[in-house]
Amino acid sequence: MGAPSDTIAAIATAWGEAGIAIVRLSGASAAEAAGAVLRFGGGAEFPPPRVMCLASLTDEGGRVIDRVLAVYFRAPRSYTGEDVVEIHTHGGTLAAQLCLESLFRRGVRLADPGEFTKRAFLNGRIDLSQSESVLGIIRSRSAEALRAAARTLSGELSSFAGGIREDLLELQSSLEVGLDFPEEGLPYRSAEDLLGSVSTLKLSLEDLLDRCSVGLLLREGIRVALTGRPNVGKSSLLNALLKQSRAIVTALPGTTRDVIEESITYRGVPIRLVDTAGLRSPADEIEASGIARTRAELKRSDVCLWLLDGSLPLDDEELSYIEQLRDKDHIVVLNKADLTPAVTEDTIRALSPESPVLSLSSKTGSGLDLLKDAILSLTTDSGALDAGLNVTARQLGEVRDALSAIAEAETAIADGLGQDAAASLIAAARLCLERLLGLRCDDALLDSVFSRFCVGK
Numbered sequence: 001m002g003a004p005s006d007t008i009a010a011i012a013t014a015w016g017e018a019g020i021a022i023v024r025l026s027g028a029s030a031a032e033a034a035g036a037v038l039r040f041g042g043g044a045e046f047p048p049p050r051v052m053c054l055a056s057l058t059d060e061g062g063r064v065i066d067r068v069l070a071v072y073f074r075a076p077r078s079y080t081g082e083d084v085v086e087i088h089t090h091g092g093t094l095a096a097q098l099c100l101e102s103l104f105r106r107g108v109r110l111a112d113p114g115e116f117t118k119r120a121f122l123n124g125r126i127d128l129s130q131s132e133s134v135l136g137i138i139r140s141r142s143a144e145a146l147r148a149a150a151r152t153l154s155g156e157l158s159s160f161a162g163g164i165r166e167d168l169l170e171l172q173s174s175l176e177v178g179l180d181f182p183e184e185g186l187p188y189r190s191a192e193d194l195l196g197s198v199s200t201l202k203l204s205l206e207d208l209l210d211r212c213s214v215g216l217l218l219r220e221g222i223r224v225a226l227t228g229r230p231n232v233g234k235s236s237l238l239n240a241l242l243k244q245s246r247a248i249v250t251a252l253p254g255t256t257r258d259v260i261e262e263s264i265t266y267r268g269v270p271i272r273l274v275d276t277a278g279l280r281s282p283a284d285e286i287e288a289s290g291i292a293r294t295r296a297e298l299k300r301s302d303v304c305l306w307l308l309d310g311s312l313p314l315d316d317e318e319l320s321y322i323e324q325l326r327d328k329d330h331i332v333v334l335n336k337a338d339l340t341p342a343v344t345e346d347t348i349r350a351l352s353p354e355s356p357v358l359s360l361s362s363k364t365g366s367g368l369d370l371l372k373d374a375i376l377s378l379t380t381d382s383g384a385l386d387a388g389l390n391v392t393a394r395q396l397g398e399v400r401d402a403l404s405a406i407a408e409a410e411t412a413i414a415d416g417l418g419q420d421a422a423a424s425l426i427a428a429a430r431l432c433l434e435r436l437l438g439l440r441c442d443d444a445l446l447d448s449v450f451s452r453f454c455v456g457k
């Protein structure tokens with residue numbers, strides 16, 4: 001892959017008042033363009049690579065705009081793999097903006113979003129999963145999400161997924177050699193032996209999927225819908241978890257009309273809480289559209305809390321709602337535990353043995369930590385948080401597809417459908433991982449197949 005040759009620049013720091021702002025350039029003429037707008041002490045030349053030097057930033061007329069620091073990274077030992085220069089101006093953005101404009105007059109163009117990282121990928125400095133994790137680091141909203149992105153950037157996802165890909169490649173090529181050149185007398189793998197290898201790979205892919213799912217959850221946050229009948233205390237629970245009076249609470253049923261979304265962080269994990277309108281036969285058109293939004297939220301969230309007023313007996317309508325939650329990750333929450341109970345956790349367990357259930361009081365705050373722990377354990381295995389890998393939804397999709405292809409291959413072998421069927425499913429799984437890592441070259445497979453033959457054949 002050839003490197004793009006034009007030189008790009010952008011302000012790398014955030015907009016607004018700050019101590020410094022950094023203008024970053026990358027491309028063949030980065031040093032030349034930077035040299036044209038900078039004047040070093042005593043008329044010195046552009047500084048040697050990786051040494052930070054004081055300079056004056058000048059405008060077209062040679063007037064000094066700012067005193068800056070500049071550093072040069074010579075290709076290929078730079079972030080992008082090209083010549084890179086960073087100019088550290090004083091903050092606010094005016095000096096950096098003027099610097100950028102001077103550079104544009106010297107033929108440098110404004111970088112597209114993510115273009116420095118894209119160049120790093122095109123120049124082979126990092127692979128696609130690492131590139132995507134850079135965005136993960138930038139977008140992280142919690143400490144755990146940041147750690148997951150850093151693990152991916154340091155290559156954990158690439159080496160894990162890359163290792164599985166190697167194993168798939170090896171398995172596929174050993175099958176294809178046997179299929180294409182039966183006269184070679186190469187050992188034909190028994191179904192049992194093959195099944196063993198495929199099952200091991202399936203376990204590794206399941207592990208990869210778990211780690212990636214946790215990573216995605218860490219980045220996007222766990223979306224938790226607070227649902228239930230009117231007046232059970234959904235908005236009160238939202239406020240209690242946020243420790244602020246965000247949603248309106250009244251003794252009147254039907255108070256909340258719209259969906260209200262707020263975030264908290266628990267144990268380093270972002271949790272997105274969504275308060276909704278109570279479910280009942282709507283009294284008016286506004287309430288009806290609020291309820292329609294609640295139903296959409298029920299589908300969309302990762303976890304659904306079904307709140308009940310524990311001080312009131314259950315009615316039939318309530319029971320029919322609980323039925324609807326069977327296929328979703330959910331927790332039944334008995335609120336108002338500070339009042340005399342009319343429903344107990346055992347009542348719920350008898351009705352719906354599969355449902356996790358707990359009691360709390362939004363008024364006193366008792367049981368809130370238990371609820372947050374329950375949300376975490378429902379969505380992430382214990383210990384999995386430390387192993388989470390930052391991925392995008394695209395990458396997670398590739399891992400899922402790879403896993404389902406391998407599961408299909410396992411069934412095909414177990415059902416005696418033949419090794420060619422297994423080989424093509426294994427190839428499909430391998431392609432998914434290659435798309436995940438940004439490798440697509442199928443020459444690798446040919447090399448691997450023919451490297452098994454003796455010389456001269």
Ligand SMILES: Nc1nc2c(ncn2[C@@H]2O[C@H](COP(=O)(O)OP(=O)(O)OP(=O)(O)O)[C@@H](O)[C@H]2O)c(=O)[nH]1
Binds near residue numbers: 249279336360
């Ligand atoms: N004693 C007690 N009262 C509570 C508790 N939680 C909520 N309430 C009261 O229950 C009433 C309804 O609370 P909301 O939080 O507005 O209930 P909601 O489920 O959001 O109701 P809608 O928005 O109408 O669907 C209010 O009077 C609250 O003060 C609790 O834990 N204990």
Ligand SMILES: [Mg+2]
Binds near residue numbers: 235255
């Ligand atoms: Mg409400």
